[in-house]
Amino acid sequence: MTEVNSAADSGSYNPHKAEAEMQARWENEGTFQVTENSDKPKFYCLSMFPYPSGQLHMGHVRNYTLGDVIGRYQRLQGKNVLQPMGWDAFGLPAENAAIKNNVPPMKWTRENIAYMKRQLKSLGFAYDWSRELATCDPEYYRWEQWFFTRMFKRGLVYKKAALVNWDPVDQTVLANEQVIDGRGWRSNALVERRELAQWFVKITDYAEELLNCLDGLDGWPEKIKTMQRNWIGRSEGVELTFPIDADQGLEQQGLTVYTTRPDTLMGVTYVAVAAQHPIALKAAESDEKLKAFLEECNRVKVAEADMAKMEKLGMPTGYYVTHPLSGEKVQVWVANFVLIDYGSGAVMAVPGHDQRDWEFARKYDIPVKQVIAPAPGSNEICDLSKEAYVSKAGVCVNSGEFDGLDFPQAFGAVASALRAKGLGETQVNYRLRDWGVSRQRYWGCPIPIINCSQCGAVPVPEADLPVVLPTDVEFEGVGSPIKKMPQWYETTCPECGGAAERETDTFDTFMESSWYFARFASSGFAGGMVDERTRYWGTVDHYVGGEEHAILHLLYARFFHKVMRDEGLVEGDEPFKNLLSLGMVLKDGAKMSKSAGDAGDPQHLINTYGADAVRMAMMFAAPPEQSFEWSEHGVESAGRWLRTRLWNIVENHLAGGEVPALDKAALTEGQKDLRRLVHETIAKANDDYGRRLNFNTVVSSVMTLMNEVSRYDDESPQGRAVVNEALRAAVLIMEPITPHITEVLWEQLTGGSVYDASWPEVDEEALKKSAVEIVAQVNGKLRGRFEAPFDSDQDTLVAMAKEDENVQRFLEGMTVRKIICVPNKLINIVVSK
């Protein structure tokens, strides 16, 4: 050991030295830069890229360590592994910072990226940094703009009015999180709902496919698929029209509603429209009270949760519609729980058989009419004085020709009756709504549309892309600077050449994160959105990210992928083969967020204990899918374990000199026992890394192995050979979790590089046991344990159990009724008097 300056020399463990040296080596040698020219099978391992909020928090450390562990494990399995990293760089916090500190968003974002990149590097992640991208880079978003114009040409884009949170003081649109208790976060003004023309993308055209493809996603957690299914919300129902008498002076000739319960149609006692519905607005013209009520309805934030939590209120409009089958007059109410953005902005109400309608009807003394009764012989109870009867198991009553029909029969009969009158049709409906992509913000990708008074909305021609967001901007208070920059938005129409204006809204930032995985593969390609390299890397083999993205991001990304497929850009129906959905790292019981500031910055821990200790502590803390409250306690002990239980033991072993070759035939029982544990640990690691993705138990099983090694004091040649095998296995198994220390130790143990190492094979022979411990139960209660030869049969085990004194005590005076035998594990003698 003469080269004292190398981390690969023995001596006391210095994590900072080892980590700095290894990281410098990876960078200099381009260890993690991958190409498409490889004989190895490809493996695309992707962790959700971060928003550059300023500094990493523990949620990032967890996410990126888990992804890195998967990637490094696959690399040790002989795969050509791509692990890219980039920045989801557009978004609200940069604007907030700009307003607060007068820093241009681009500058703020770039500085944050630089700092966070250093932090990621200091954690030793095996990223191919040559593929780094930032979504605020025009070379990135130009292809997003290009793709949007492709979607426009495919008819997937349209404009319609939609509600936003309007701050009347700051004269700006607020995000939901900027509305606190109904007031603007800066101005404290009461927020109003306001309608604005917005761009929408027709994700609903793909609703059926987005739903059906979930069945084929075997590598996704069932809970995520369930959430997506419920979100898409396919339902079968009837769309029907309540005609409107012309003598009421309304423009509309009918009110269209959708219902999944056409069997209850004869029980409709009112219909309800949203506060922004034209009928409501018309009625309010001559009714001051109603007008006030509508204004009241507009003082709720545009968020479903707030809608659902508020008290259900309504007012009659004075108008009525005609029941499509009975011809009776039905009153039209305005209700604050009806969504104008969803469906037709109107619902039919059946208070007898819908709980919300029932409560509303009781509150306003609207009649409740029973039209469904429990089926004969059913033990269901229907008491409309207490609650609505919502079961689908009943039969129609008080419904004329439909009386006696059950749900499916009544569904068909009512649909037919409506169809015969031209007033209704069965329809498959989705809860999923089209994706509103317009944002009235500055720090986002400009929407590549030119508004021309002659030609309407015209997509920017491909040759004129990208539409670059100006970055030399001044934030004067709130509001998007580009909306006040005529030099930017004044342009000419690409079609007629006349004066026209650019769209000054920008895209929802989910647009950028919906295709970045494809761009990583085609890194740097200037000739298009993606190239053939994206076909090589293909589907992301493992996608790792927080469970908070279970619905929106993952649904939008799946949608984008399908449209890209239909454009011939990518292959396959789904972008992510396997998904690891991480639980939250909580801070004070809630998720760490941008707004929570620097809570949980890992830097001081890395500085104190080293990256390997931080990574190991994070992996050991909990299985990936579980949320947990972060505590720094484990980091110190992880560092201690690495030093005392890994480094020192390897050093002591190496100090013993040459290690002879292992002779499996010449092992003592003690040597065989340790060797069995070694191979059990390898088998466990394979299962935990490859199948279960539980890395906390990888760590604990290696700890168990090393505890055993430290107790083992067989200095004989074969004893040292078995220990050597144990140490090589432990070091390699730990490599994905603690890559720096293990790379150093592996070189000391073998003289070779850990990147040329092959994963240890499980020796099935070594796993074999001659004897196993059997648990003896009487009536399911533990009464004794004993050693029995491996694979003993039931009779042998019963006989051995009966030799146990304690077992005998519980058998005395009893008659054996039954024997339950779980081979090599348990024998249960069931007795009674």
Added chain:
RNA sequence: GCCCGGGUGGUGAAAUUGGUAGACACGCGAGACUUAAAAUCUCGUCACCUUUUGGUGGUGCCGGUUCGACCCCGGCCCCGGGCACCA
């Protein structure tokens, strides 16, 4: 409110297919080493009863299925995530 998860010692957790509840750690206690401390090592550590190598109870609460339930079923409580403009 709706959808999806979760709840196990003082703490993080383990128990993979219904079969020994608490592995592995943290913390704490005791001991060794030390002039002393730190570091390190060893032992103990779910509760109660007990001379025991024994018994009883115990996985948020209540009930059920089973020879046997942290695990399956029904009802409830609490916590977390999402709810379409935080990302």
